[in-house]
Structure formats: C-alpha cells, structure tokens
Amino acid sequence: MSPGGSTHSVVQVMTNETCNHNCAFCHARRPAERPDVAAAGAVLARIDAAARGGARTLVLTGGEPALRRDLPALVTRARRALDASARPGDFLPDDPRAQPAQVLLETNGALITPARADALRRAGLDVARVHLPRWGDALDTITRDDGGFARTLAGLHALAAAGVALEVSIPLVLRTLATAPEIPTALHAAGLPVRALVLTVPVTAPDPADLATLPDVARAAEAVDAAARRAGIPARFDVGALIPPCLFQHPNRAAHLYTFTPGGAARPDFDHPDACTTCQARSICPGVPREALRRDPQLALRPIRDERTRRRLTVVSSIDDQIRRELCTRDVRRLADGTTVREHIVRINFHCNQVCRFCFVSTHLPMAPEPLIEDAITEIARAGGVLTLSGGEPTLNPRVVDYVTLGKQLGAREIELQTNATRLADPALTRALADAGLDVAFVSLHAAQAAVSDRITGAPGTFDKTVRGLDELAKTSVLVRINFVFCEQNQEEFPALVALTADRWPRAEITVSFVAASTDLVPLTPDILPRYGDVLPYLAEGVHLARERGVTLTGFESMCGIPLCLVPADLARYFALAQAxxxxxxxxxxxxxxxxxxxxxxxxxxxxxxxxxxxxxxxxxxxxxxxxxxxxxxxxx
Structure with a gap:
C-alpha cells in the first residue's frame, strides 16, 4: 500500500511484480512472482484493508496487473469494497476522503484487448492510467518490447471505447526529459480522450545513472505542462512521486501540478531540509524525496515566501470539482428565539484584494460559472431562507448588485453581503446595493489601527478604504456587522475596535470570531492561532466596554466563535438556542x-x-x- 496506509485517500494495492516490459529505470519488476504478494488471497486482503482504512481511490498496480487472468475479479472486489465502506458524509467537504470512490488501474496497456477492456469496465473499473515514457517506436527501445508501442496504442483506444477514463503516466528520467514534451501533442493528434497527464519522478532505479536531477526534472515538467496546455490536457504530478514546488523558477505557475492534501506534509520517504523551515508551504508540502537528497545533499531549494502560492498548492481535486464543492455552503442559522432558518453562503467569486493568512477560502480558484451561482441563489431564495453572498471579496464580481436583486425578487428572507468594504468607499456601489435590497453588510475589520490591519490583511492601504466603506454604509439603512477575527496579531486591538465602532458607526454591531483552523489553507501554527487564555482578557475588556457604550456583540453562538463556556458575558440567552x-x-x-x-x-x-x-x-x-x-x-x- 501507499505510504501512510489508512490515512491516505489514494491507496496503491500491489497485484503482482512481473511485467511484460523491462524498463531500465523500473525497480518494481521482478523475474518471478512472490506468493505473499501475488497470491489472490493476499491481494484481496490488501484491497479490503485499504477500503476499510478510508481509501476513496484504490489503485491496482504492479508489475503489470494485466498479466493476471483474474484482473476483472480483482476490480470487482475493489469496487464492492469501496462501495461497502463509503462514508463521504463523515468528512469535511475539502477532505479528499469525502470524494466519490473510484477504482484505478496502472498498466502499460499492451495486453489490453477490446474484449479485456469491456470486461474491466463491466467489473467496475473507472480509470486506467497507462504508462507511456515515449511516443512511437522509440517506446520499444525503453520498454525492450518489440512492437509494444503499437499494442499500447491499441490498448488505449480499446479502453476509451469501453468507457474507461484515460490518464497517461509519463516518468521523468534521464532518457525521457527531452522527448516527454512531445507526448501531449501526439495524444491529441491520435484522438485519445485523455483526462490527465500524470508526471512521475523515479528517485530509485537499478542503475542510478538512469535518474535525472530534480532541477532538470522541474525544467522538463514545465515543458510538458506547456505542451499539455496547448493540447487541452490537464497535467499534474503523481502524489506519490513528485518534486517540491520550490524547484520551479516560478512556483506559482506550477502550483496546478500539485494536489497537496490534509496531512500530506508527513511522508516517511520524504525529508524537510533546513531550507524548508522558512517556507510558507512547509505545513502542506512533504519536502524532498529522501533518496534524491541522498544523491544530492546540496540540492538548492528556494523557500516559497508568498501566501498566494501556498494557497494555490492546496487544490485537492480538479479545479472544476473544487469550485463546485466550495461554491455554496448549506448552513443553518440559529436565531435568538430558539428557531432556525436555512442559509446558503454563496461564493460568487473566490479571488480577493486582501491576503489574510487565517482565511479558509480557496482564494486561488477562478470564478464559478454564472449559471451555477444563479442556481444556488435561486434555491435558497425560493425556500425563503437567508442568502449570504460571499467570496473571496464579492464586490469584485461585477454582477454583485444583480445577485442581490435576484435573491430579493425570488423571496430571500434576508440578504447579507460578506465583504471587506474596500470597494464600498464608492458611494454609487453602496447605494446600488442598498437600493437592490441588501439587508446586512458583514464587514471584515480586524484592528482599529491601520498598521495592524494592513499587516493582517497583507494589503497596505486597505484599512482606510474599509473605514470609508463603512462610512458610506452608515448613510444607508443596511444593518452593519463588523467582523473581528481574533488572531495572534490583533488581540490587543479588540477594545479599541469597540470604541471606534461606538464613536464612528454607532448603529453597527460587532461579530466576534476566532481563527478557524479547519483546513490546510490555515496554517496550524501559534503565530496565527492564539490560545483562548491569551485572548480572553482583551475579549472581556471589549465586552465590558461594549456594554457601557451600547454596542451589540454577536458571534458567540456561531461555529466561528469560541466555546460558549469561555464567553465572558451573561450566558443565559444561549440556553434558548437551538441545538448546534x-x-x-x-x-x-x-x-x-x-x-x-x-x-x-x-x-x-x-x-x-x-x-x-x-x-x-x-x-x-x-x-x-x-x-x-x-x-x-x-x-x-
């Protein structure tokens, strides 16, 4: 199985160790099978164990699995085991284990006939990942299988015709670096519906001279990715055989090649050299393959410094899948009278003009298609629920006023805009939102001083814009709630924010929030996440001041607040809340x-x-x- 065993959502199951190909750089091939590996009972036991351990993708690999006559039976067992253990509702939406189950076959394709492909598809095979180091007859010189390329190409077409999704695996070794960029164009010309190119980086081989240096691999990967873009085929690294993104000249441009997942930084076959200590991606990147470091202990790494690149590295599935998953959060809002109301938090765009390190939104994602946004709005509005338009920064979406209008026309009980209000310094936009029917503006402001606020948001000058936006909102009938997120950098600011609110926006409320360490987007480190005990004195001072100045505080009942037992206020009203x-x-x-x-x-x-x-x-x-x-x-x- 893959390193990490049951904690991994993608688990490899070895089916055999012999192969009809003989690639010089392959270390998995053996001249004969070992019974403890290839015996049917042993393989079935590994399949069942992987499924029970939480795998969502079972990868049947070898050797060459197609050498087994019982391969369709193994696929059937894998499908049934995954279906029997399916528990996607047990996990958070951004956890890979919440994704649909699939059975994937790693093969060289040369033994796949049309009849075999049909049998595998009927057995439950979802994806075939076909090993393709070269294109054309040059492949045969690597695999040492005369006529092998023609058979592999026929196998690819047979799998596609049977309805099996195709991926192509390209190993980046010394003999393939120069020619690998030719493969995407050739696949496109052959009319093959390849859904992804999967780049693998072998770091061990029978002869280490066959291996490429990691900097050379990075340059080749850039070239393959460029060719793949032109051919319209997405490319990515195999999660089990990759290089650190800091080896690329521009890591932000290569971020889409990675699928870093929760817990992915802990890999037994990878190490974090000293240079990783200051890297923004340290908490999600596994580091450098240990064998590669052994060959090149002086490998030059360039730690990633910017927050945006770190966020771009956290895509846990395809971009489209992640957009659909994160577009709409279906929530339940608890009201003071003990009742509840449905709420949709619709992210009408993901990008933002601030870069708060504690933000859990995937701000690197592109905007969702407009029909999907409108569908999410329509569903909650017609149900008479609360529509919350969020982002990213939703005022960056040119249709934000249209979406408020749509929600109001279709019957939304309340429409809230979650914003940093920087663009609401424009009186025309603020007035248009109010006229369209906006009920609540939920405005992020995490400090009373510009220097502290701008340091937290990573966007110098935006504190003043937010203040001006709040000034414009105060001229309308829109209810303003200022959202203050307690983090390590701003604890002492809370009482001052209460005073600023009372002086400048006396009708505004303040929502008290706390850093939500809920996804890999939020680094789980003390420099961001404070202790409750450190926050409470400043929170208590702010609560006392708010009572004196007549400022309403909310948020303690929210999942973004703190445990109710720690709230430094009268808790009697919380006994009336509906169950969390x-x-x-x-x-x-x-x-x-x-x-x-x-x-x-x-x-x-x-x-x-x-x-x-x-x-x-x-x-x-x-x-x-x-x-x-x-x-x-x-x-x-």
Missing amino acids: STEVAPGEFLKPDDTCGTCALTAQCFGIRRGYAKLYGTTELRPIRALAAEGGPAADA
Missing part, C-alpha cells in the same frame, strides 16, 4: 466527555475545533452548570 448542528461541519469539532459531557450548554455549543485541540489541548474548557436560581449560569472552577 453536527451536519454543518462533520468531524471538525470535539466535545471531550470530561468537560463538554457535563456542561449544561453542550447541546447549544459546537465544542472545540480539532485543529485548536491538536495545537493546545482542551484543558481551557470550563463546563457550565445549570442556571442558578437568580437566573445566571455558573462555570466550574
């Missing part, structure tokens, strides 16, 4: 039995985020006893 839904963010929160299990507010509270507990533990939680006779709750010491 476990379906909105399944698996994201913890409720330890020794604290939450005895808390009177456990049903109304989301609990503590797993990411926070992983970094700091759960000892700060203080369970709440039932309401005392005088009406106020009491916390355990």
